[in-house]
Amino acid sequence: MDDVFIELDGVEKVFDVRRKTGFLKRERRRVRAVDSISFTVARGEMVGYIGPNGAGKSTTIKMLTGILTPSGGRLRVAGIDPSRERTRLAHRIGVVFGQRTTLWWDLPLIDSYKLMHRMYRIPDARYRENLSRLTELLDLGDLLDVPVRQLSLGQRMRGDIAAALLHDPEVLYLDEPTIGLDVISKTRVRDFLRQLNAERATTVLLTTHDLQDIEQLCSRVMVIDHGRLVYDGALDGLHEAGESERTLVVDLERELPPIEAPPPARVVRVEGARQWLAFPASASASELVSRIAAEYPLVDLSVREPDIEAVIAKMYEDRAGRPVT
Ligand SMILES: Nc1ncnc2c1ncn2[C@@H]1O[C@H](COP(=O)(O)OP(=O)(O)OP(=O)(O)O)[C@@H](O)[C@H]1O
Numbered sequence: 653m654d655d656v657f658i659e660l661d662g663v664e665k666v667f668d669v670r671r672k673t674g675f676l677k678r679e680r681r682r683v684r685a686v687d688s689i690s691f692t693v694a695r696g697e698m699v700g701y702i703g704p705n706g707a708g709k710s711t712t713i714k715m716l717t718g719i720l721t722p723s724g725g726r727l728r729v730a731g732i733d734p735s736r737e738r739t740r741l742a743h744r745i746g747v748v749f750g751q752r753t754t755l756w757w758d759l760p761l762i763d764s765y766k767l768m769h770r771m772y773r774i775p776d777a778r779y780r781e782n783l784s785r786l787t788e789l790l791d792l793g794d795l796l797d798v799p800v801r802q803l804s805l806g807q808r809m810r811g812d813i814a815a816a817l818l819h820d821p822e823v824l825y826l827d828e829p830t831i832g833l834d835v836i837s838k839t840r841v842r843d844f845l846r847q848l849n850a851e852r853a854t855t856v857l858l859t860t861h862d863l864q865d866i867e868q869l870c871s872r873v874m875v876i877d878h879g880r881l882v883y884d885g886a887l888d889g890l891h892e893a894g895e896s897e898r899t900l901v902v903d904l905e906r907e908l909p910p911i912e913a914p915p916p917a918r919v920v921r922v923e924g925a926r927q928w929l930a931f932p933a934s935a936s937a938s939e940l941v942s943r944i945a946a947e948y949p950l951v952d953l954s955v956r957e958p959d960i961e962a963v964i965a966k967m968y969e970d971r972a973g974r975p976v977t
């Protein structure tokens with residue numbers, strides 16, 4: 653398929669770690685940070701890449717940029733092998749590492765951009781056009797003359813995102829772009845990314861610990877754990893994969909003994925005339941509701957969706973209990 657933009661086939665990254673365990677004593681350990689991962693991302697997709705600390709997310713992104721060379725497997729971005737042709741690829745990708753800046757710390761923001769203009773050999777007209785568009789969209793107007801070290805975290809992040817996009821990359825990798833940002837800054841960054849993806853069809857791979865980022869931006873999510881891909885699909889499907897439950901909150905006319913619901917639905921809490929029933933997220937609520945309505949004096953009811961964070965936490969838990977094969 654020609655619209656496949658990122659392609660990983662059995663990609664691995666093994667680190668040899670040497671640790672001092674005593675006087676003159678060292679222990680060698682192999683860390684399989686990425687363990688045979690395969691996926692493709694089509695041009696224009698916006699995909700969430702999530703997983704617990706140490707799962708292998710940043711390692712994957714570093715291989716996608718060519719900073720790290722895979723220990724095995726096959727990896728292509730825009731048909732290019734990143735670690736072999738890192739410079740050629742650099743013109744086509746943009747990267748933002750939330751935990752460190754690519755901007756020159758002591759220089760005003762605009763000077764970093766001028767340096768990138770030359771580094772990436774961006775045609776003058778293009779550079780001016782992109783700079784003014786990004787300055788407006790990311791609200792950087794008042795910040796261009798401020799040295800980067802004086803910017804707040806949210807301002808710096810917006811500055812970093814603009815820097816990653818000045819050369820019109822076809823794909824943007826974001827490694828925790830909202831880390832440490834307040835709610836307003838997060839919203840700004842998310843709005844911008846949504847617009848970027850919609851208007852310019854930029855492919856986006858987003859790593860984050862903030863699941864709201866994913867809920868608001870990505871229809872597809874990949875979950876990595878212990879270097880392995882444990883889920884790849886629609887965000888909605890995560891609920892089922894996590895075997896999560898929804899909750900039916902029922903208000904009855906009066907206080908009654910717990911409702912006898914068809915299993916696996918069951919009452920998990922009773923408070924006066926209100927009862928809470930848990931049932932599988934994959935099951936239909938309407939069936940359960942009509943059963944209850946037929947047999948009990950109903951006043952009101954509502955369905956609570958499982959909260960995605962609970963689902964994913966449960967997924968990680970389940971994985972942790974399983975032997976690593
Ligand atoms: N340069 C390195 N040398 C040795 N081990 C490394 C190196 N980089 C990463 N690792 C190890 O590889 C594993 C995956 O790390 P990685 O940074 O990819 O995780 P992550 O999913 O990005 O986690 P986090 O959410 O904390 O950012 C970890 O066990 C980490 O300690």
Ligand SMILES: [Mg+2]
Nearest residue numbers: 709710711827
């Ligand atoms: Mg990381």
